[in-house]
Amino acid sequence: MPATFGTATTTLVESEPWELSAADLNGDGKLDLVVPNTASNSLSVLIGNGDGSFRPAVNYPVSSSPISGALADVTGDGKIDIVVGINGAPSLLAGNGDGTFQAAAGIAGGNALQSYWLRAVDLNADGKLDLAYTNFGPNQLVVQYGNGDGTFGTGALYSVGNLPRAPAIGDFNHDGKLDIVTANSGATSVSVLLANADGTYQSQVPYPVGASPYSVATGDFNGDGNLDLVTAALNANSYSVLLGRGDGTFQPALTTAAQGNSNEITVADVDGDGKLDLIIANSSANQVGIAYGQGDGTFSAWQTLPTGGGPYTAIAVDLNGDGRLDLAVTNRVSGTVTTYMQSTPPTLSITGATVVEGNSGTADAAFVVTRSDTTGSPTATYTITNSTTDGADFGPGFQATGTVTFAAGATTATINVPIRGDTLYEASETFTVALSNPQGATISGTGQATGTITNDDAPPTVTLSGGTSIAEGNSGTTVVPITATLSAVSGLATTVTLAFGGTATQGTDYTVSSTTITIPAGSLSGSVNVNVLGDTAVEPNGTATVTIATATNATPAGAAQTVTIQNDDVSYAITASAAAVAEGSSGAGNAVTYTVTRTGDMTQAGVATVRLSGEATRGDDYSTTLPANGQINFVAGDASKTFTVTTVPDTTVEPNERVIATITGVSGQGGATIGTPASATTTITNDDQYGVSITATDASKLEGNTGTTPFTFTVSRTGGTADAITLAYAVTGSGASAADAADFGGTLPSGTVTIAAGQASTTLMINVTGDGLVEADDGFTVTLSNATANATIVQSTAIGTIRNDDQPPYTPPTAPTAVADTGSVTLGTALTKAAPGVLANDSGAGATLTVTAVNGQAANVGKALAGAYGNLTLNADGSYSYAPDFAKAVFTGSVVDHFTYTDTANGQTATTSLDIAVAPPSAATLALFGTVVTNPASQTGGIYGLYTALLNRVPDALGLEGFSAAIQAGSDLTTVASALLGSAERGGTVSDPTTYVQGLYANALHRTADAGGLNFFVNELNAGVSQATVAVQIATSSEAQSLNTPAFQRGVFVTDAIDAGVARLYYGLLNRSPDAGGLGSFEGLVKQAAASGAAAGAIQGLATVANVMLGSPEFAATHAGQTSAAYVDSLYVGALGRHADAAGASYFGAELAQGVSRATVALQIVESAEAQVHLVGVIEQGFQLTA
Known part of the structure; x- marks a missing residue:
């Protein structure tokens, strides 16, 4: 019989344990273990506690590559x-x-x-x-x-x-x-x-x-x-x-x-x-x-x-002193020892069965086999032998031998022996069921049990029928017949004496026509009446149970009959304290109280389930004290219960919206019903206004010499986009040199401008007439008034400047003047400084100002120049842009990128500087996307070192994210090394051990391998140690970690794969970057699912997030009525930055047509490699959030 074992226990030793041995090392009568650790050149001594557990390993250094210990x-x-x-x-x-x-x-x-x-x-x-x-x-x-x-x-x-x-x-x-x-x-x-x-x-x-x-x-x-x-x-x-x-x-x-x-x-x-x-x-x-x-x-x-991982040696020894051999196994890859304690196999016992044969058909004699515990999956063979029985007594499906098995976790199993019914009056008969050949168990005692077939052919049996469930009603009586029926006609009268019980009270809740039933000879049945008495009292359901107390000339059989008297006298209704309430613009909101009232008996507990519906959205438009499951619990004595609905104030103009509270079900109290009114409605009335502002968009321009030049202003609004808004506008001269009608072709402009429904803003263009007159720059003001749709004008004016472009008399050129500048930017965003920027703060009177050198590099405007932490581009109009370089990112503090540049004008030069402060995103933002790692000895340090050793570069953001997620899911650095060795970038296998080791030294340690190290690792490879294992040993060595320390002092950012997956759903489904609150909430949901379901749980969690987004008002506002083809195309645009190609559109369209959910299609697209690469700049390297 196979041995049974308990749960595995894991004990940590050092790297690559091989051939373990067992002995009593300290003379305490308990076995201890000695484990040679090949990769760490050590012996781990595990002192046994005598119960199968061990003290923490004590490690002794030994010479090169220990394998065995005697x-x-x-x-x-x-x-x-x-x-x-x-x-x-x-x-x-x-x-x-x-x-x-x-x-x-x-x-x-x-x-x-x-x-x-x-x-x-x-x-x-x-x-x-x-x-x-x-x-x-x-x-x-x-x-x-x-x-x-x-x-x-x-x-x-x-x-x-x-x-x-x-x-x-x-x-x-x-x-x-x-x-x-x-x-x-x-x-x-x-x-x-x-x-x-x-x-x-x-x-x-x-x-x-x-x-x-x-x-x-x-x-x-x-x-x-x-x-x-x-x-x-x-x-x-x-x-x-x-x-x-x-x-x-x-x-x-x-x-x-x-x-x-x-x-x-x-x-x-x-x-x-x-x-x-x-x-x-x-x-x-x-x-x-x-x-x-x-x-x-x-x-x-x-x-x-x-x-x-990677077990090498297993031995069987008694580790807990119970006289049975246990198992101890070394795991080379995991660096651990696994132990299993042998447990006592369960015992099997069998109990006999007695069955009444019946007159026809078959009845099962149920033999119960019981095991002493529920571990393992024991089986046994059973054999049936006759003693006083005839083979004809066994019914169809009879098997003389078979196998008994147990359901998982079950203590018992049943052997059913079919017994054939007959009408022959005969003595009781017996047969034997014997257990043998146990597997995973032992048999208790003889393992035999006796089955008895009881004769039942005289006299006939009598059974009752007629039990039912019936409402009591409010008055009068309802008759329920209870019938006694014989199994066969008898030549003698049969008297059946009845007994009445149950929770109902005889005389108050019901009466009976008689307590006996007489069945005349030659008849099969007789009956009495249970008369249910109607009333209006609210009370529990009652039962009248009818059983056979005694019977003459018949054998009582069958089940008792129960008449359930249903109470029908309680109901629930709901009302609201106000039919309408203003939403408010700020503060705590306005509350409405809903009251659920029950009538009838208050002595019992009950539950009313209320569902909230209507145009208003829970969480967005109101909060409520109603539990999420809608259940309102009444305890005994409660006549009513309340909950509140409180408006969520906002400043968005929107339609009035209703909150409808409906009782959808009642439970916990027999006969409870939903009364009138079953629902109550409160309307949340809108009390907000639109706000309108005007700003100058492109309104400081050269006037030109002829024709007209458009000056652009933006008219925008707040409070939603539901209605069109029309405003009057008028232009007046303003400033030190006010524009007049001549600047606009003879008439100061005026008119109306409209922001269409569904639009947040519109553009207003004012045309300025060009001339050849040398003059000062002229100013003008555009003023809004008379807004429709009850809108409020928040910013009514915007200023335009008509810049003179007519040349004054020639002035001799002068040398340029250069002015130092500063700027600041956050990692993940770009800094763009419009004119006046760098060059506009400099001057080169009378001639074009150009840039000839930056940081000693030959330069010109429009050329991108690499700094210590990013790339700078200077433009001829005086603006500049600066983009931080993620490969040079510093996450542990702000740094300054210093640029020295030289201006040239009129044949002369001037030199100055530009300092741009580059700061990492806030700790809260970084925490939403992943983790900053500063320890080169961490698992992240191991992945970093493997990229350096095997690919001769630092890890890219997606690679670091993917391998980190794999390790969190239970993988290890050896698996990471194997993946990099098999990558296309690696470019094939290096079969020569010396060449392979020298390459690792060159990449990871920036030097040639010393003789000792080269000999050690080459010997390991020749002895069968994998290339991946050797790569991990070198990449995680203290020397490699020391070389990687500067990078980790700057901070290495590791994106969380779940955070990135949620962010990609925002881009794919909502076509925008995530907001901090939503990202934090969703990533918590997915991580909770992953904690209980690993990778499958994470995928299910992401699918849940996708379904929430698909059901959100934001998605409905931009994707309502969208066809399957349009839906797929919008996913491509959001996640891949392009429209769907024909093959992709066809494939995903077919999936949707076949019933695949939109959430599943969304996950397939946003989790694709193309989507990850396309969005890396805004997620893994951009940290982009919507405010």
Whole structure:
């Protein structure tokens, strides 16, 4: 029977743990673990608490790349020591006897390059522990005999197969001497070395097995007293069993499939049945597998348990002292140890069943099988045997044997045996149901139960019918007949005595015509009447339950009959304190009280459900104390309950809107109804006005010499756009030099201007007549008046300036004058300073002023010039623009971009400066989009380092966002490195290990690899460590982090993928940047969904946001009545910045036609790679928000 295990527990060790070992290191009688950590060059010692848990790991530094650790007293002081197999000679950590160890010291005399896989055994039976380990690179087995004091003799070298690993030791030929076998991972074989009488070993004998055997173990798998071999083949995903002949030779391998890449295989009797089982760590499947021994050299199918990332070694030991073997697994990728405690299998018991056979058809005898706990999925075989029964007693569908299973979480399962009915009067009969062959459980006691078939053929049965539910009414009586019916006609009269009970009161709520029913001989039935008495009292529903007390000449059967007397005397109604209320323009708003009143019995609790409807929108136009579910709870004694509706003041002109409160349902009180009035209405009346203003748009211009020049003014409004507004305008001269009628062709302009319904503004043009007169600049004022639509004129005037463009007499040129300027800008926005800007503050009287140099670079107006933090463009009209460069962004404080420029005019130059302060967005804004990271040792630092090491550049915003989200979802840096290695930008695989490592050093550390580092990482790659793992080690090294520190001191911004996804929905659906409140609320909703549902939860959360936007008034105002084609095109324009191409329009149009929701189509478009790239400048690098 397979063993059962509890929940996995994970214990943190260091980087890339390999072959773990178990022993009582501190003499407390509890097993402890020792784990070599290859990548961190350390040993983790986990002291056991005796309950399967461990104290935090204590880590001991050792030499290069430790793989295995043998736990034994090699110094002869009675204390457990650790001998470590490494990339070099073995190291000894002498034990102190308390679970601590002395510093690692090398063991001399081995004559080996590596000692990766090491075993400590008394090979020559002298009472002193010896060492046997694989010299990995030279393909040798090394044997060093111990001196008993922690030192060892000179190593003897024996040739074995290619890249030997994980030796196993045992007496294969029954000569009393220990023999050795190695797994040759670079070949398809294991090597067997038999011991000689003089302590040496014979030459290897290879045996073929599966490809890349990573380990070998030995044990007697078929019970013949001879040791057998089993090996796990990594690349073949299989294991091979070689049965021993007892003379040191083995039968050909029998190969069986394993689960995922098979690393080390170990042997133990996991389920305690006296037969050895196999345990394999399956690295690609991230699981440990157990194949249970059948005692004949074969094994069961795999029982698998999940582990951490990249499991390497699994052992079965008793970690909690309960006498059962538990599991401990090292996870190389995760840097953890996973443990499983073996639990006691449940027991199964069965109870008997008795069934009345009936006269026809079938009835089930239900045998209940109970398990002692609900863990696992146990099964058992059941077998039915007759005793006094005849086979004819079993009905259709009868099965003499079958399997009983349990539903998930169920304590019991039922075996239904169909029993055939008949009319034969006979004695009761019995049969037996027996359980056998349990899986995942044991059987309690004999596992048998008896079924009894009870005869029922004399006398007939009598049953009652007529139970019903009926309203009591307000007066009179309502008759409900209750009928007694025999199963067969009887030759004797049958008397049925009735008993009456229930919650109704006999005599008050009902009466009965008789308490007995007499059925004459030859008849099948008789009846009595239950007379329901009507009343007007509000009261609970009542029941009159009729049962058979006794019966003569019949056997009572069937169910009791219940007459439910429904109370129908309570109702609910609703009223409002005001039929209309003004919305208000500011302050707390105006409140209306709604009262829900019930009439009838107040002694019970009840619930009235109220729904709010009407043109007014909850949240936008009003707030309310009515719960979101609309339920108003009445407790006993409550005659009425109230809630309030309070207007939300605004300044928007809009129609009057209604709030309609309707009782849609009542519950919790029998007979409750919705009374009159069932609804109440309050109208929120609009009390706002439009505000109108005029501003000069393009109203300071040269007059020209002939014709007319249009001067432009903008007339805009506030308070909405529902109505058209018409205003009068008039032009008058103003200022020191007032314009007159001659400047406008002889008449000062006047007239009307209209802002159309649906428009927020309109343009008013005033035409100025050109002339050739040298004169001062003239001023004029445009004045608005007489607004329609009850609008208020907020700004009634705007000023225009007619600039003279007629040349005065020639003035000799002078040298230019340059003036220093300053500006400021926030990261994510651009600074544009209109004339007068930089050049307009300078002068070059009599000649054109030009820019010849900026920061020492040759320059001219209109050319973009790179500064320390952004790009500057100077224009000939005196304006300039400056755009911060996101790649040079500083998020930890403001910086100043300093420009020195030179003006040239009239053959002369002048030099001055422009300082632009560049500040990061506010902390609140940044928090809406992501996080500023300042620690190069963080996960963000790891991604940053991998981009530098593998792509020789800093990460782009989208890449950093995507990989950060993946890590938050449970991925790791090794997976990120694998993705970058496989990217098109990487440009293919570098197969040569030296070239690959030198490239990482050059990119990440800006230097050539030193000999020690190069040798270490090349050896790792040759030993099978992945390129991704080596990249992570170098990219996250302290040297790489130090080089990346300046970037993190400036702050590295990591956009939150969920925040960005919500922002893209704003652009796609609402065609605008998000507002801070909406973005914060929506991203919180999506993150809550992601917390409970991971990636699928996040997608569902985004779909919810899309549906909310689709149902918003803002979307309705701009997309109402939109066809599917127009909807798809608007998504393209908002999210991709272009109209839909034919293929895209066709594809998404077809989806919508087939019933795919608009929210789903929106997510497909806004989450596309094209949308992410198109919007990166306003989201990940722009932080754009709508005020």
